[in-house]
Amino acid sequence: MEIKKNKLVFNIKDSGINGIITDDRKEIINLLSAEDKVSIIGEDFQYNYFDNTVYEYMTGEVERKNLILRDKAKKIKDSLRIVGLNKIDIDRNVTTLSESEKKLLQIAIALLSNPDILVFEEPFTKLDLKNQKKLMIFLGKIKEKFNKTAVFITNDSNVLYKYTDYVIIIQNKKLIMEGTRRVLEDVDALIKNNIKVPEIVEFTYKAKKKYNVKIDYHNDIRDIIKDIYKHV
Amino acid sequence: MKKIIELKNFNIGFYENTFYTISGSNNSGKTTLIRTLKHINNFSQAVIPFELRVSKNTILEELTYQNNDQEFINYLLKGLKIKSISKESINNLSKKEIILVQITLALSKRPKVLLLDSIGNYLKYEELKSIFKFLRDYQSKYALTVVTTTIHLEESLLTDYLYIIDDGMIILEGEPLEVLQKDNIINKAGLEVPFMIDLSVKLKDYDLISNIELDQDRMVDILWK
Numbered sequence: 001m002e003i004k005k006n007k008l009v010f011n012i013k014d015s016g017i018n019g020i021i022t023d024d025r026k027e028i029i030n031l032l033s034a035e036d037k038v039s040i041i042g043e044d045f046q047y048n049y050f051d052n053t054v055y056e057y058m059t060g061e062v063e064r065k066n067l068i069l070r071d072k073a074k075k076i077k078d079s080l081r082i083v084g085l086n087k088i089d090i091d092r093n094v095t096t097l098s099e100s101e102k103k104l105l106q107i108a109i110a111l112l113s114n115p116d117i118l119v120f121e122e123p124f125t126k127l128d129l130k131n132q133k134k135l136m137i138f139l140g141k142i143k144e145k146f147n148k149t150a151v152f153i154t155n156d157s158n159v160l161y162k163y164t165d166y167v168i169i170i171q172n173k174k175l176i177m178e179g180t181r182r183v184l185e186d187v188d189a190l191i192k193n194n195i196k197v198p199e200i201v202e203f204t205y206k207a208k209k210k211y212n213v214k215i216d217y218h219n220d221i222r223d224i225i226k227d228i229y230k231h232v
Numbered sequence: 233m234k235k236i237i238e239l240k241n242f243n244i245g246f247y248e249n250t251f252y253t254i255s256g257s258n259n260s261g262k263t264t265l266i267r268t269l270k271h272i273n274n275f276s277q278a279v280i281p282f283e284l285r286v287s288k289n290t291i292l293e294e295l296t297y298q299n300n301d302q303e304f305i306n307y308l309l310k311g312l313k314i315k316s317i318s319k320e321s322i323n324n325l326s327k328k329e330i331i332l333v334q335i336t337l338a339l340s341k342r343p344k345v346l347l348l349d350s351i352g353n354y355l356k357y358e359e360l361k362s363i364f365k366f367l368r369d370y371q372s373k374y375a376l377t378v379v380t381t382t383i384h385l386e387e388s389l390l391t392d393y394l395y396i397i398d399d400g401m402i403i404l405e406g407e408p409l410e411v412l413q414k415d416n417i418i419n420k421a422g423l424e425v426p427f428m429i430d431l432s433v434k435l436k437d438y439d440l441i442s443n444i445e446l447d448q449d450r451m452v453d454i455l456w457k
Binding site: 098099100101125126128129130131158199200202204205206210211213221222224225227228229232 | 440
């Protein structure tokens with residue numbers, strides 16, 4: 001999908017996970033949400049005073065978002081089931097949900113409008129490693145089963161280098177870099193644009209630059225250890 | 233009925249003027265512990281992001297209402313870098329500014345214990361470091377124990393002592409650098425070991441280095457110089 005506004009043009013790849021680094025998150029979210037079939041999953045879970053249970057929260061969101069659903073109750077239950085929240089969770093008070101469960105509930109709500117693209121604002125800041133992995137497995141499944149695309153908007157380059165396939169960097173309303181996650185290995189360009197270099201890339205870059213060590217860039221620490229062992 | 237959280241056989245102690253981290257995966261009981269600590273100790277103040285009640289129009293009015301020692305209030309405003317917004321209403325602030333105001337308000341009550349509940353989730357690491365640096369300065373002037381919770385273990389390296397809880401129990405405790413080397417237990421608890429410690433531990437396993445190294449340049453020199 002091509003996103004275009006004035007001189008800014010970038011692509012969301014419908015295969016795999018996209019990552020966007022930007023200095024104007026609000027503007028990019030506005031641009032994406034103006035497209036058809038896009039749902040935004042915000043960084044924070046917004047409580048609503050009047051909705052006590054998970055089910056009430058979901059029906060409340062359907063009304064607040066003016067969603068027109070045929071067989072609302074079934075759709076809500078199906079959506080909860082897809083994200084892995086089960087029958088017991090439907091009657092739970094939303095204030096008792098853990099951070100990961102709140103994220104799943106946000107996704108369940110996003111899925112109600114049957115979007116093609118799920119846009120996550122800072123998806124991992126509140127998730128531990130176990131739940132990050134669970135979310136990635138879930139996104140892999142809905143990609144395979146329902147052909148959904150995910151977009152992560154975050155300035156955490158470590159997360160993008162670890163989990164995404166395609167990276168887009170936008171600064172001052174201009175596209176700076178776009179390509180596979182390997183664009184995050186262009187350390188000089190990242191530094192020039194004041195973008196944090198992923199730690200694992202930075203280490204490899206320093207070894208290459210200072211001692212001309214022939215190790216490759218990897219996004220898994222176990223692979224880099226094997227490479228160091230061969231070249232030390 | 234599904235059990236949401238349980239703290240089991242909990243025995244946890246905090247020394248005066250010391251900086252603690254409590255870490256654990258999502259749903260491990262961190263916020264429950266902070267709320268419990270707040271209620272069992274009359275001298276503590278808790279900062280739970282965005283849980284804030286104010287009665288005055290501006291931040292400065294609220295602070296002066298809590299504590300009329302102008303010199304002390306100025307020290308807090310300057311140290312936490314919120315002097316420029318002190319005449320604003322709380323309603324006009326960003327997430328980061330709200331947290332800074334919450335900390336200022338908590339400290340204005342001169343607590344002996346300051347409890348911070350996962351404030352790092354809403355701040356850049358450099359911003360958190362700057363807050364912790366100020367709290368260290370505060371500790372050097374006034375006695376204060378700080379207890380902060382997080383899922384991001386690198387934050388513990390800025391503090392003196394680390395507790396890791398899992399399933400409502402303490403599974404590891406000690407000086408952060410020592411605790412963070414127990415990578416298997418930490419990963420099993422659903423947490424991520426900071427990159428340079430993870431790298432060091434694994435290189436130590438291969439006998440390629442002998443000590444934990446947090447600095448990337450020094451690590452590169454040790455391996456290839």
